[in-house]
Amino acid sequence: MTVVNFEALQQYRRDLHLIPELALEEHQTHAYLLEKIKSWQNDTMRIRTVPELPTxxxxxFQGTDPKRTIGYRTDIDALPIAEQTGLPFESTHPGMMHACGHDVHMSLALGLVHYFSQNQPKDNLVVFFQPAEEAKSGGKLAYDLGLFTDEWRPDEFYGIHDQPDLPAGTLSTLDGTLFAGTAELKVAVHGQGGHAAYPHLVKDPIVAASELIMQFQTVVSRSVDPIKGGVVSIGVINGGQANNVIPDDVYFEGTVRSMTRVGLDLMMKRIRQIAAGVALANDITIDVSLESGSYLPVENNSALAQQVITFMQSRDDIDFEVAQPAMTGEDFGYLLQQIPGVMLWLGVNDTHSLHSPKLNIDESALLPGFEALKSLIEWRMAH
Structure with a gap:
């Protein structure tokens, strides 16, 4: 019996950390993963690649006595961030980094594939290596392409996301919504520029954009149930080149987040209404783009989440905490809207946040993370 050990998981993680790639461009990552998986292939396994989603x-895995198909998903893309860790296995791809821990996610998934290639599962098992989580809606692309049909459709889906704020190796989830649904907000305010000394002859897009940004704050404070909450944050604003010239246009971007699908839809509706009102009041044109893509709320299935929590709490060899909801976005939410399942945090104990150029996960999380996931899948197959 082959045992997945810490050294193997660490090697996967470090190898993958060297070669981060952006959404839908994960070709070197894909080749590395495929080489490992093919080296373990046997008669119980089928490996599938998809020309329409090539990475x-x-x-x-065919189960020995299947009652269901269990799905496990990992994401494989990286972020456009220049690494600043100074690690000996620092990114070799300039301006790209596994700053969200997908190298960890992939390593655990490889461990699961290796383990179940040596230990045929009782139920059928599908492990999905998903491109484009950080951008370009890889989960939605995969689902819409029909990847999860017939024998490839899981009856339930599981996945993890690393969490620097938790001790290394600690698992955590909840019965309910773990992560928020998010939408990318892009706004173009088109006015009529001119000399700043003659404001009556222009249609000032800076004043209108300022009004719009402030009005957007009322979406959460006055349109959303305060118990449920939400976020509207602006992170980018551009307009103008000289202090005495009013520009024609102002552009700004932000994020909109809610813990429920209904809440996200409401917030997007209110943003469009406010933009239309400000445009009318200022006699200008405002173009609003709101794209949620696959970043829907990560809503854990209640019955499955309760089972996962009960299992984790019953095991002396698993460190587990009940989670609190987070405004983090994750496109596993789209798949969980289609197929019931559960996402969990895995603690990686770092003082730097996700998406930090200095994120440096504690590798001691790898083996307990793998063991907990493997045990959970086997337990679920026995119940």
Whole structure:
């Protein structure tokens, strides 16, 4: 019996950390993963690649006595961030980094594939290596392409996301919504520029944009149930080149987040209404783009989440905490809207946040993370 050990998981993680790639461009990552998976292939396994989504990989194990198909998903893309860790296995791709821990996610998934290639599962098992989580809606692309049909459709889906704020190796989830649904907000305010000394002859897009940004704050404070909450934050604003010239246009971007699908839809509706009102009041044109893509709320299935929590709490060899909801976005939310399942945090104990150029996960999380996931899948197959 082959045992997945810490050294193997660490090597996967470090190898993958060297070669981060952006959404839908994960070709070197794909080749690395496929080489490992093919080296373990046997008669119980099927490996599937998809020409329409060329960096995706699915692995299916035939169960010995299947009652269901369990799905496990990992994301494989990285972020456009220049690494600043100074690690000996620092990113070799300039301006790209696994700053969200997808190297960890992939390593655990490889561990699961290796383990179940040596220990045939009782139920059918599908492991999905998903491209484009950080951008370009890889989960939605995969689902819309029909990847999860017939024998490839899981009855339930599981996945993890690393969490620097938790002790290394600690698992955490909840019965309910773990992560928020998010939408990318892009706004173009088109006015009529001119000399700043003659404001009556222009249609000032800076004043209108300022009004719009302030009005957007009322979406959460006055349109959203305060118990449920939400976020509207602006992170980018551009307009003008000289202090005495009113520009024609102002552009700004932000994020909109809610813990429920209904809440996200409401917030997007109110933003469009406010923009239309400000445009009318200022006699200008405002273009609003709101794209949620696959970043829907990560809503854990209640019955499955309760089972996961009960299992984790019953095991002396698993460190577990009940989670609090987070405004983090994750496109596993789209798949959980289609197929019931559960996402969990895995603690990686770092003082730097996700998406930090200095994120340096504690690798001691790898083996307990793998063991907990492997045990959970086997327990679920026995119940």
């Amino acid at each position: 995706a990989i699915l692995v299916r």
